[in-house]
Amino acid sequence: MPRFSVLLSSLVLALPVQAVEIAGRVHDGGRGVGGVLVSNGETLVRTDADGRYRIDVEDGQTVFVIKPPQCALPTGEDGLPVFWRHYLPEGTPTLRYGGIAPTPADASWDFALDCSVPAAAPPFDVLVFGDTQVTRSEDVGYYREDIVAPILSGRSPGREARFGVTLGDVVNDRLSLYPELNAVTAQLGIPWLHAAGNHDMDFDAAHDTASLTNFRRTYGPDTLAYEEGPVSLLVLDDVIYRPGERPAYVGGLREDQFAFLEAYLGQLPRERLVVLAMHIPLFTPAGKRETFRAADRERLYRLLEPFPNVLVLSAHTHVQQHYFHGAEDGWRGASPLHEYNVGAVCGGFWGGAKDARGVPDAVMADGTPNGHALMRVEADGGYSLRYVPAKGDPEAGxxxxxxxxxxxxxxxxxxxxxxxxxxxxxxxxxxxxxxxxxxxxxxxxxxxxxxxxxxxxxxxxxxxxxxxxxxxxxxxxxxxxxxxxxxxxxxxxxxxxxxxxxxxxxxxxxxxxxxxxxxx
Incomplete structure (x- = not known):
């Protein structure tokens, strides 16, 4: 490449990204809702008394509402909550599983809420699913028969949960299965959020920024906050894509995520229960190489330490365990930071001999049966946890x-x-x-x-x-x-x-x- 072209390319890369200001309104049936947080994934603004807001947005960002405790989100045709819109004037490149279409120049930046529903009074339950990780349509059928149907019938607890979250590896690299899987999850009839996992990435993307193109097309922002009663749920993409390296990913957080966390946690009352929902655990399993970047973990510790009530929910390992981050890990909080590494819905990757229903055994490598978890949010800002086996007695511990x-x-x-x-x-x-x-x-x-x-x-x-x-x-x-x-x-x-x-x-x-x- 000629020297002039190299210099020109370097100059272009050095130019600041141009932001534009957008304006919108958060409303409930036409009535403006004031005091609602709106974010572009880095900064936050609050709506005025008439629900109006203005925020700067850059190409590639997603604008979303942080649902306040006293309101509910509408759902789309796919049964998922509607609370976000991408800003992509040119769209994204088309990858193996597609891409995101350009944002229309006349796109509306208004968002609807339903504030007529009574605010959730604790205690209430939250459904927590570790890796669903389906590879084939047959796996989606196992998910329906083994997990969702028992909850719907009342055989397994969770029917009255206020909302649910899947902790990544929603699929097993087959991103085309998102709609089929979502249709099953939507049968539960409650708002459902999704963290991104390492098997939810576009592996034909050239860099980390584009690696969740099709996840974001389906589920919206990869980092968000959601408020219900006394709990703030922070759903975080903690998978850093490293194409060409082995392994091709590592646990960690991006600068824009830290900016969002600093802004959101900075305005949050200290007595609030803060729950992080992510895929890769913060801790490194014994005897393993570093799986989460230590510097990122330290920065996250500093942001969380002022809060007395914090819980981390992670998945990824396909075993079940509890980890308490302490001084030896670099945590300086008043009490250890509890991380619950949740057993997988798919258990041992939907493997094993089938039962009379035709569903695989799916026991995990540590002997935990596949299943789901329930988090109960208590009135005092605390929480309780239980694990529900998918097979046999759901009360068995x-x-x-x-x-x-x-x-x-x-x-x-x-x-x-x-x-x-x-x-x-x-x-x-x-x-x-x-x-x-x-x-x-x-x-x-x-x-x-x-x-x-x-x-x-x-x-x-x-x-x-x-x-x-x-x-x-x-x-x-x-x-x-x-x-x-x-x-x-x-x-x-x-x-x-x-x-x-x-x-x-x-x-x-x-x-x-x-x-x-x-x-x-």
Whole structure:
């Protein structure tokens, strides 16, 4: 390239992006709604008493309303909330899964709200879905049968939830499945928000800015705030696309996102419950390379530390765990920052043998069954959490695994395991035999034997037992163990385990084993 062309290109790149001012109105049936926050993804403005606002916007930005607690959002034909509009005078390049059309020159920047509905009084529930991650239409059917239908029928809790959020990896690289999946989610009949995941990216995009073109075409802004009752939900795209590198993404936040967070959190009352909904966890799993940029995490810590009530919801790992960020992580808040890394709706990637309904087992690598979570927002700004297994008893909070028969008098070296799905290190988990005394179980970092058994059965099978296998077992963070006694009478003995969940209270499960007499 000639030197003049290089200099000209550099000069063009150095020119500031031209912003234009747009004007609009936020209204409820024609009546202006004052005091509503409107954002371009970086800055915030409030509507005046007649609902009018003005804001500068740059090419590529999305203008959106931050729903106030006392109002509701209208829904579009796809059942998703309508609260945003892209500013793209030239549109976007067309990628494999399409692009975003140019914004009409006469586009309206008005937004509607419905403020006639009563404000949500806590407590109320929020449905939280980890990776739905569908690859085929068949997976969408599993999602409908395994997750959505039980909620609609009342068999699984969540029917009365105020709204819901999916924590990324909505699909598994097949962005064309968005409409089909959204049609199923819309059956729940509540407002639904979506965080972006690493499998929601346009991998044919040239850079990070364009990597969520089709996600944004479907779901709007990749970073937003949503207010309901005493909670502010911040939905964040925390996947930084790095084309040509391995891996092609890393967890982190962009400068425009930090600008938005600083502006929004800066005007928020300190007593408000702040919940972050994102895909990649803030913490780095033990023994792994850095999966979230440390500098970004530190900046986020500083913004969140003034708030006493903060919860982080993440997904991505296809296991379930709790992490408490403390001083050793760089967190300086008054109490540890709780991150709930939610188990996946698709569990082990919709893998495993199918049940009588034709739905795959989908157990996760740590032994957690696939399912969904519920977050209850409390009146005092607090929260409670529960996990709902998709299969079996939706009230079950643990699964036991132990032997069927042991030799009476043998060395007591065979354990019973309790996988406590929402278990946290330090929780009280106890076992008793029959009506005997309760004795503590020990938390262990081991693979769940139930998943190991499935892995071995897949290995031994002469033909495929499912379209895909469940993942290989990994050490679970919520597995407890106790050795079974062999010095009891011959016959069947009932093993009872109780776990004390910090939100649901006491949970119990039973199994049995038999002691047989034997001669050498």
């Amino acid at each position: 643990l699964r036991l695994y132990g032997p069927r028969v042991l030799r009476r008098g043998a060395y007591p070296g065979v354990p019973v395991y309790a996988n406590v799905f929402m278990g946290i290190d330090g929780d009280r988990v106890e076992m008793r035999i029959g009506d005997g005394d309760w004795t503590p179980m020990t938390r262990v970092d081991e693979p769940d034997p139930h998943v190991v058994r499935i892995n071995l059965a897949d290995d031994a099978a002469g033909s495929l037992r499912g379209f895909d296998r469940v993942p290989q077992a990994v050490p679970s963070t919520h597995l407890w163990r106790a050795m079974l006694p062999t010095d009891l009478a011959s016959g069947v003995h009932v093993v009872e385990v109780r776990a004390f969940d910090r939100w649901r209270g006491e949970l119990r499960a039973q199994t049995r084993y038999r002691l047989d007499d034997a001669e050498p």
